[in-house]
Amino acid sequence: MALATKIPATLIPGDGIGPEIMDAVLMVLGAVDAPFEWDRQVGGLAGIEACGDPLPKATLDSIRRTRLALKGPLTTPVGGGFRSVNVRMREEFGLYANVRPVRTMIPGGRYEEIDIVLVRENIEGLYVAFEHFIAVGDDPRAVAISQGINTRAECMRIVRYAFEYAATHGRKKVTIVHKANVLKALTGLFLECGEIVAREYEGRIEANDRIVDACAMQLVMNPWQFDVIVTTNLFGDILSDQLAGLVGGLGMAPGANIGPDAAIFEAVHGSAPDIAGKGLANPLALLLAACLMLDHVGRADSAGRIRKAMLACLNTDGVRTPDLGGKASTADFAQGIVRRLN
Numbered sequence: 001m002a003l004a005t006k007i008p009a010t011l012i013p014g015d016g017i018g019p020e021i022m023d024a025v026l027m028v029l030g031a032v033d034a035p036f037e038w039d040r041q042v043g044g045l046a047g048i049e050a051c052g053d054p055l056p057k058a059t060l061d062s063i064r065r066t067r068l069a070l071k072g073p074l075t076t077p078v079g080g081g082f083r084s085v086n087v088r089m090r091e092e093f094g095l096y097a098n099v100r101p102v103r104t105m106i107p108g109g110r111y112e113e114i115d116i117v118l119v120r121e122n123i124e125g126l127y128v129a130f131e132h133f134i135a136v137g138d139d140p141r142a143v144a145i146s147q148g149i150n151t152r153a154e155c156m157r158i159v160r161y162a163f164e165y166a167a168t169h170g171r172k173k174v175t176i177v178h179k180a181n182v183l184k185a186l187t188g189l190f191l192e193c194g195e196i197v198a199r200e201y202e203g204r205i206e207a208n209d210r211i212v213d214a215c216a217m218q219l220v221m222n223p224w225q226f227d228v229i230v231t232t233n234l235f236g237d238i239l240s241d242q243l244a245g246l247v248g249g250l251g252m253a254p255g256a257n258i259g260p261d262a263a264i265f266e267a268v269h270g271s272a273p274d275i276a277g278k279g280l281a282n283p284l285a286l287l288l289a290a291c292l293m294l295d296h297v298g299r300a301d302s303a304g305r306i307r308k309a310m311l312a313c314l315n316t317d318g319v320r321t322p323d324l325g326g327k328a329s330t331a332d333f334a335q336g337i338v339r340r341l342n
């Protein structure tokens, strides 16, 4: 039998809880013989410590070579001179689509049977951070100004990605979320493009639109009306945390950053400095991100085995981390999943 081909991929353990949840994920990936040949690199605070840069050249070069990465959360110091490393990475590799699926994994929570995929535009909008202050009198920061940028090309590309995702993943409906009643240019253009693309898929994928504030309310009142949501960068950031809340919190929400030249998989949550190093962190979100990565490289079989084992571990064995009301440590939970793999 031919040896299975290894797939080179960059591994960034990340800051805070990153290294402990990454160890847990690698334990599970090892148990399913995941095909990745890891090139371990640093970023965030670990990057600053190692070479004075939160996004070191070696890390960028590695991703440029492998075009595939699994990354832990990276801490961005608030204020100071550093731009968000995550934002820089998404720009650097043109990772225009941020796909964030959420699904109920533990029955008996606030909501049953949630199954929603949020597609967030990942490189434009207000995240271009064209910001400045204007001084008035002796206050150098008297006025703050921020400009957002949305281009027709990018709006078309991201909405098309969402509809195509729906069509190829057995989804029925796409909801275009915007604030076109107030931000008539910035998000009006997004809605306009959304409507054009929706017409291309007419008869195949149902489409509607929601104003973001009403969408936030409806996600609480009746989340089952949503299937795939596509929205601009900032709204997507906010709504994806809200979606995580519907299924038990940030510990449950993975994300895939996808571009034509590279794909980076990560959890939606950050580095959780409040619980770092204590063995309390839930590795599920990063493990679900690793499953998306397996799907991405054509190993849906291994991803499916892991997802099944996760459900058995959570619900049959009741092995859960403290954020899910359990007592298991990060490592116990990973071992519990490995025991359930078949």
Ligand code: NAI
Pocket (backbone or CB within 6 Å): 017, 072, 073, 074, 075, 076, 077, 086, 250, 251, 266, 267, 268, 269, 270, 271, 272, 273, 274, 275, 280, 281, 282, 283, 285, 323
């Ligand atoms: P956070 O997501 O790190 O934490 C928010 C809350 O959720 C905390 O109470 C934390 O303990 C809890 N939490 C998060 N992940 C958890 C997990 N896996 N298991 C159990 N509990 C978990 O958000 P925060 O505190 O706003 O940000 C901390 C740092 O992370 C910041 O420097 C921020 O810039 C960075 N960040 C990085 C992201 C990334 O690398 N993609 C995304 C979001 C934030």
Ligand code: MG
Pocket (backbone or CB within 6 Å): 237, 238, 241, 268
């Ligand atoms: Mg966020």
